Amino acid sequence: MQLFEDAICLVFFEIELADFAGKHDRDRLIRILRKIWMKMSENGRIAAQQLAKQLPNKLQNLFDEVIIQAG
Numbered sequence: 001m002q003l004f005e006d007a008i009c010l011v012f013f014e015i016e017l018a019d020f021a022g023k024h025d026r027d028r029l030i031r032i033l034r035k036i037w038m039k040m041s042e043n044g045r046i047a048a049q050q051l052a053k054q055l056p057n058k059l060q061n062l063f064d065e066v067i068i069q070a071g
Helices: 002-023 026-039 042-052 057-070
Strands: none
Touching (some): 002 026, 002 042, 026 057, 042 057
C-alpha cells in the first residue's frame, strides 16, 4: 500500500504540481506539500527529491522549504 501512496504522490509532483501551484497561494501550497511529504516513505521521498530537480526554480525552492520544515 505504501508503494501505491508514493506513486500517487510522485505523479502529482511530476504532472500536476505546476498547474496546481498556479491556482493556489504559497501558504496553502506549503501546507499541502507538507502533508504529501509526510505520507511518503523514505524511498518515495528520495525519488521526490530527484524529481524536484526537474521542476521550475520557483517550485524547487518551495519544495526545498517543505523538506527543511519537515526536518
